[in-house]
Amino acid sequence: MGRVAGKVAFITGAGRGQGRSHAVRLAEEGASIIATDICAPVGSVSYPMAGEADLAETAQLVEKAGGKVVTGVADVRDQAALAAVADRGLAEFGKIDIVVANAGIASYAPAWEITEQAWREMIDINLTGAWQTCRTIIPHMIPRGGGSIVIISSAAGLIAPPNLAHYVSAKHGLVGLMRALANELAGHSIRVNSIHPTQVDTPMIMHDEIYRMFRPDLEEPTAADIVDVSTEMNALPVPWVEPADVSNAVLFLASDEARYITGATLPVDAGIVNKV
Numbered sequence: 547m548g549r550v551a552g553k554v555a556f557i558t559g560a561g562r563g564q565g566r567s568h569a570v571r572l573a574e575e576g577a578s579i580i581a582t583d584i585c586a587p588v589g590s591v592s593y594p595m596a597g598e599a600d601l602a603e604t605a606q607l608v609e610k611a612g613g614k615v616v617t618g619v620a621d622v623r624d625q626a627a628l629a630a631v632a633d634r635g636l637a638e639f640g641k642i643d644i645v646v647a648n649a650g651i652a653s654y655a656p657a658w659e660i661t662e663q664a665w666r667e668m669i670d671i672n673l674t675g676a677w678q679t680c681r682t683i684i685p686h687m688i689p690r691g692g693g694s695i696v697i698i699s700s701a702a703g704l705i706a707p708p709n710l711a712h713y714v715s716a717k718h719g720l721v722g723l724m725r726a727l728a729n730e731l732a733g734h735s736i737r738v739n740s741i742h743p744t745q746v747d748t749p750m751i752m753h754d755e756i757y758r759m760f761r762p763d764l765e766e767p768t769a770a771d772i773v774d775v776s777t778e779m780n781a782l783p784v785p786w787v788e789p790a791d792v793s794n795a796v797l798f799l800a801s802d803e804a805r806y807i808t809g810a811t812l813p814v815d816a817g818i819v820n821k822v
Contacts, residue, residue, distance in 0.1 A: 548576025549801040554639045556580045556632060558622050558679050559649030561596025563748035564698065566604045567789035568646050568796045573613025575797055577644065580635030581605065582620045582628070584649070588671065590664035591651050593753040614639070622649045622675030628682040641690060644800045645683045647676040648698040650716075652750050654759050657711035665712045672716035677723055684731070692735040694800045697724050698792070699740045701815045705822045709759060721811060728809035737808035739799045744815040745776055745786035781817025 555572045559565035561583030569579045585598045601617050608615040616638050618631030635642065650672045653664050676697055687693040702710055703717030721740055728738040745751050752769055760775045761767035776785035795814045798804055813819050 548574065549797060549803065550644065551576030553643040553800070554578045554580065554635065554641050555644035555646060555800065556582075556635065556642050556679075556683050557646040557648060558582055558620075558628075558675070559584075559596075560604050560617075561585060561600040562604070563596075563750060564743075564746060564789045564792055565646070565648040566600075566607065567793040568648060569604055569613075569615070570607050570611050571790065571793035571797050572644070572646075572800065573608040573611040573615070575801075576613075577800075578614040578639050579608050579616070580631065580639070580642065581608070581615060581617045582631045584621045585619045586621070588651055588667055590653050590661065590667045592653065592755045593749055622678055623670050625678045625682055628678060632682055632686065636686065642683050642686050643690070643693050645680060645687075645693070645695040646698065646796055646800075647679045647695070649675055649679070650698065650750070652710075652713055652756075654709045654755060656709055660712050668712040669716050669719075672713065673719040673723070676720055680723075680727060684727075684736070687736055688731075688734050693737070694804070695724075695727065695731075695736065695738040696796050696799045697738070697740040698796075699724075699742050699811070701742050701744045701813065701818045703740065703742050704811065704813070704819045724811075725809055732808060737799070737804065739804075739807060739810045739812060741792060741795050741799070742811055742813045742815055742819065743787060743792050744780055744818045746792060747786050747788050751786065779818055779821075780815070781821040784816050787814060787816060 560581035620627035699720040724740040757767040760772040
């Protein structure tokens, strides 16, 4: 028996990166998966977003891990689209026990140079999108008298790295959302927690824009060029963590092993928060 055997998880941003990893890890431990992703570009984001082929690959990996899966394209800013995917999952599986509000974007600039579009898209996707996700699924969880909501924030939800004012604002906002939901849903035995990773080895981090941010002294820096700088940010001697490291924390919080944990901010951060 897996640690989440028989449970159903609704995961946003599941096309690749952390979201895909969360879907596969929960499937390995017995969960059925409802996976959704925007599968489209976002105007203020410079790196390529996941596409429908990526979401289909996530489904294949979930099935390979032994899980059942329903997928659907949905923008977390669109509550109706989220509800449509949820309804398909409910028709297939009959319930939703776990929510992983994972979808998010990143962009970089000094606070006074952030465009209005970049600010709005960051807040709308990273913060409002998590609220829309929870708002969509909670009414299906309450009648069941239990469940687990895991909100993927960031170390930047606990500290304030430079050139990320919009991202920091959204990720700090997720902590407030998590704590409010934890209090409001405790009487229904629904637990709500947030996870706070340091840099994670995903396409959101591994691209030219962030390489230049870390190494402005180089004309065309690569991932290899940022290892030392990135390692210096963390307390443990690693430049970043892997998606699986975050997924293991998701699994713990989603499982009955964490049955009395709610309202917690769990760092998976190689000590970056403590160091700062």
